[in-house]
Amino acid sequence: MSDWESVIGLEIHAQLATRSKIFSGASTAFGAEPNTQACAVDLGMPGVLPVLNREAVNMAIRFGVAIDAEIDHHSVFARKNYFYPDLPKGYQISQYELPIVGKGHVFISPSEGEHLEIGITRAHLEEDAGKSIHDLFPEQTGIDLNRAGTPLLEIVSEPDMRSAKQAVAYARKIHSLVRYLEICDGNMQEGSFRCDANVSVRRKGEQKLGTRAELKNINSFRFLERAINFEIERQINLNEDGASVVQETRLYDAERDETRSMRSKEEANDYRYFPDPDLLPVVITDADIARIRDALPELPEQKKQRYINDLGLSDYNAELLTANRETAAYFEDALGDAPDQCAQLANWILGDLAGALNRAGLEITAAPITPTMLAQLMQRISDNTISGKIAKEVFEAMWQGEGAADDIIEARGLKQITDSGAIEALIDAVIAANPGQVEQFRAGKEKVLGFFVGQVMKQSQGKANPGQVNQVLRDKLKP
Numbered sequence: 001m002s003d004w005e006s007v008i009g010l011e012i013h014a015q016l017a018t019r020s021k022i023f024s025g026a027s028t029a030f031g032a033e034p035n036t037q038a039c040a041v042d043l044g045m046p047g048v049l050p051v052l053n054r055e056a057v058n059m060a061i062r063f064g065v066a067i068d069a070e071i072d073h074h075s076v077f078a079r080k081n082y083f084y085p086d087l088p089k090g091y092q093i094s095q096y097e098l099p100i101v102g103k104g105h106v107f108i109s110p111s112e113g114e115h116l117e118i119g120i121t122r123a124h125l126e127e128d129a130g131k132s133i134h135d136l137f138p139e140q141t142g143i144d145l146n147r148a149g150t151p152l153l154e155i156v157s158e159p160d161m162r163s164a165k166q167a168v169a170y171a172r173k174i175h176s177l178v179r180y181l182e183i184c185d186g187n188m189q190e191g192s193f194r195c196d197a198n199v200s201v202r203r204k205g206e207q208k209l210g211t212r213a214e215l216k217n218i219n220s221f222r223f224l225e226r227a228i229n230f231e232i233e234r235q236i237n238l239n240e241d242g243a244s245v246v247q248e249t250r251l252y253d254a255e256r257d258e259t260r261s262m263r264s265k266e267e268a269n270d271y272r273y274f275p276d277p278d279l280l281p282v283v284i285t286d287a288d289i290a291r292i293r294d295a296l297p298e299l300p301e302q303k304k305q306r307y308i309n310d311l312g313l314s315d316y317n318a319e320l321l322t323a324n325r326e327t328a329a330y331f332e333d334a335l336g337d338a339p340d341q342c343a344q345l346a347n348w349i350l351g352d353l354a355g356a357l358n359r360a361g362l363e364i365t366a367a368p369i370t371p372t373m374l375a376q377l378m379q380r381i382s383d384n385t386i387s388g389k390i391a392k393e394v395f396e397a398m399w400q401g402e403g404a405a406d407d408i409i410e411a412r413g414l415k416q417i418t419d420s421g422a423i424e425a426l427i428d429a430v431i432a433a434n435p436g437q438v439e440q441f442r443a444g445k446e447k448v449l450g451f452f453v454g455q456v457m458k459q460s461q462g463k464a465n466p467g468q469v470n471q472v473l474r475d476k477l478k479p
Contacts, residue, residue, distance in 0.1 A: 004239075005204045006232045007212075008167045008197060009159035012174050013152045014184040015128070015192040016059045022127050022151035023050030023093065023279075030190050034144040038130070042149035044089030049278050052077075056151040057282060058292060059183040060100045060125050063153060065293045066181055067120055069104025073286075077125075077279045081272045086130030086143050094154075096273040099124035100282065106177065107301060110169040112316040118170050119158035126152050147191075153183070159198065159209070164228035168221050171195055172323065176300050180325050188219045195224055199231045201239065210235070211245040215252055215259060227252035231259050303328055311335075311342045320350050326364050330371050337375035344378050352392065356399055369398050377405040389462055390414050414463065423456075423468050427476055430455045441477050449473060 021028055024041035040048045064071045078096040101123035108116050130145035155174060161167045175193055178184035186193045195218045200210035213231060218224045230252075235245050250259040298306075300322045307318035322328050327349065334345050353374065357364060377394060380386050386394060386409060397408045409415060430452060431438055441448040449470070456469050 003204060004201050004232075004236045005206075006162055006164075006228075007159045007200045007202065007209055008161040008164070008228060010155075010157045010161070010167060010171060011196040011198070012155040012157075012171065013128075013194045013196075014155060014174070014178045014186075016056050016151040016153055016183055017185055018053055018055050018059070018151055020053060021149035022053045022056050022125065024149055026149060028150050030187075030192075032146055034133075034142070034146060036146065038145035038148050042145065044091075050093065050276075052279060052282065053151060056125055057100065057284070059151075059181075060123065060153055061284065061289060061292050062181050062183055062296070063123055063155070063178065064101035064104065065289065066177060066296060066299055067101075067104035067106055067123075069120065069123070070102030071284060071289050072098060072100055072102055073284050074098065075100040075124075075282045075284070077276045077282075078273045079276050080126075082270075084129065085141070086132050086145065086148070088130070088145065088148070092127060092129060093276055093279070094126035095124035098281075100284070106170070106173050108166065108169040108173050109315070109319045110163075110166045116160070116166065118160045118166075118173075121156045121158055123153055123155045126154055128152050153178075159200075164225040164232070167197060167228055168225045171221060171224060173300070176323055176325075180297060180300055182297075188221075191219065194219055197224065197228055197231075199228055199235070200245070201232060201235045210239075211247050213245065213247065213259070214249045216249055216262065218252055223252060223254050226254075226257055227259060230257060234259065300328075313342060313346055317343075317346045317350060321346060330364050330367070333371035334375045334378075337372050338378045338382075341375065341378040341382060344381065345374065348374060348378065348395075352395055356395075368401060369395070373398055373404055380405050380409060384465055385409060386414055387462065387466055423460075423464055423472055424476075426456050426459050426464060427452075427469070427472050430459065431476060438477060449477075452477070 015028075016022075018028060020026060021042060024039050026039040026042055027037050029037070041050055061071055063069075075095060076098040077093055079091040080094045080096070081091045083090055099122045101120075103122070104120040105117050106120065108118055110116065128147045128150040130143055130148040133142040133144055136142050157170065161170060175186050178193070179186045184192055188194070197215040197218065198212045199215065200212035202208065202210040213235070215227050215231060218227055231250070238245050246261075246264075248264050249262045251262045252259050304315075304318045304322045307313045307321060308315060313321070320327075321331050331345060331349055334349070335342060338345060353364070353367065353369065356369075357367060377391055377398070380394075381388055381391050393412075394405050394408050394414065397403075397412070398405060402408050402411075434452070434455070437448050437451055441452075452473050453466065453469055456464055456473070457466070
């Protein structure tokens with residue numbers, strides 16, 4: 001496989017967070033009874049006309065400005081013609097030759113120290129189709145048209161990614177961005193954020209692209225990585241066996257961890273695109289763009305650079321903290337209560353807190369430890385009230401609902417021993433009990449110091465200040 005290079009591009013469908021659909025006043029709320037939120041416009045009934053949702057346009061511009069893209073002042077909606085049971089009109093209203101958002105880019109960090117720029121070809125508005133349901137009726141398929149007409153922003157990347165890991169990092173970056181911008185809730189389980197991956201392989205050093213397969217409607221980052229990796233291996237094996245990769249659309253089967261053929265891949269001319277005669281061209285002014293740009297929040301990349309430049313965080317930690325808006329907000333709230341604990345707060349949020357949230361299956365917004373509580377714990381480490389090791393015990397107690405750090409430290413008697421006299425007494429007892437190890441240390445075996453530290457900490461039940469213990473031990477063990 002080292003002789004081959006994969007080439008990957010993603011098409012991401014982000015459902016826009018409007019209250020009504022893109023061309024009608026029907027609700028976009030999730031979870032309604034089937035076929036209760038599809039009006040005559042969504043169904044394409046005779047005599048009805050679509051009316052464009054202004055807020056969907058504003059959201060598309062918002063995204064375009066955030067990725068430093070070209071915003072087309074004149075864009076046109078087209079009809080994409082195809083038959084499918086969940087598309088009652090027989091066509092989907094989309095954009096083809098004149099999308100609303102042109103070329104842009106985002107930056108990703110797939111691993112520590114790796115920084116890549118990924119080009120975005122375009123982002124265009126379109127309406128969603130309905131949904132086919134295969135598991136409600138024996139030997140029959142149900143059609144729910146509630147989603148028909150829901151506004152989507154289709155974000156098409158350049159084929160700039162060379163591994164599944166890079167593709168997932170890019171998808172996560174777009175997911176983070178649309179949520180920061182508040183144009184999409186990013187809920188993959190509800191279908192608000194879906195990915196299609198175009199995957200091909202070629203011999204390393206070749207410039208010509210290989211034949212691609214499109215992997216459709218992948219609804220988790222984990223499945224996206226697995227699907228792409230499977231597809232890369234499948235295509236390499238075909239090539240090495242002398243067979244040809246067929247241009248087609250494939251589905252990913254998560255249970256079998258494999259992709260399988262769905263249909264031959266359509267070309268643009270198969271859809272017979274033409275401008276929609278019922279919709280006027282969209283005209284966007286410089287004033288519209290300026291107004292939306294001025295209202296943008298601090299974006300993930302800007303926030304990341306601020307954390308690095310102003311707070312002194314590592315590139316890696318800054319990237320992780322800004323990956324979603326809620327984690328960044330938690331960090332900044334905690335920082336307000338412990339302004340001198342930037343690095344320590346970052347490490348605890350990304351380490352102990354993230355691990356506890358993972359095990360409990362919770363989002364950070366539901367964490368039982370508030371930012372203020374975590375900040376207080378950091379302060380107690382900083383002022384030597386407790387050691388880092390004892391802090392983990394306090395953290396666990398806080399997670400279990402036993403109260404704030406100060407209350408737990410007091411109730412459990414966990415205050416660190418910093419009295420030099422008490423520490424010297426403990427050390428004298430340990431040295432007297434271990435003359436052999438004393439001789440080893442004085443003979444040059446530095447590692448024996450760790451033994452003594454461990455014994456003192458054991459005698460103090462972990463409460464002795466480790467820094468003081470180390471220093472006093474060295475002084476007393478000198479020949």
